[in-house]
Amino acid sequence: MNIADLEQREIIKGFKGRFIHTESFTIAFWEIDAGSELPLHSHFHEQTTQVTEGKFEMTINEETNVFTPGTILSIPSDIEHKGRALTNCKITDIFSPVREDYK
DSSP, rough: OOOSSOOOOOOOOOOEEEEEEEEEEEEEEEEEOOEEEEEOOOOOSSSEEEEESOOOEETTTTTEEEEEEEEEHHHOOOTOOEEESOOEEEEEEESSSOOOOGG
């Protein structure tokens, strides 16, 4: 399977994702437009985020950092977080359990 062959959907303005779902997790491949913002939120899913292209600013539990290609971070369940694309970005998220809302 080629990632580019997966249907792309805009979930939040400027956040276009392609998704793979298994019985226990979801992988999200994001293309994010510069300046797009992920509002403050939390969810019961555990999440890892890896920046593969661009610069992405994330605030997790009120601590803000800029993430660049090659960085990976872990967001535990129910922790508030938000983000902003400083440039056009490509990001890969893994969520456990499955993100039913992304199906």
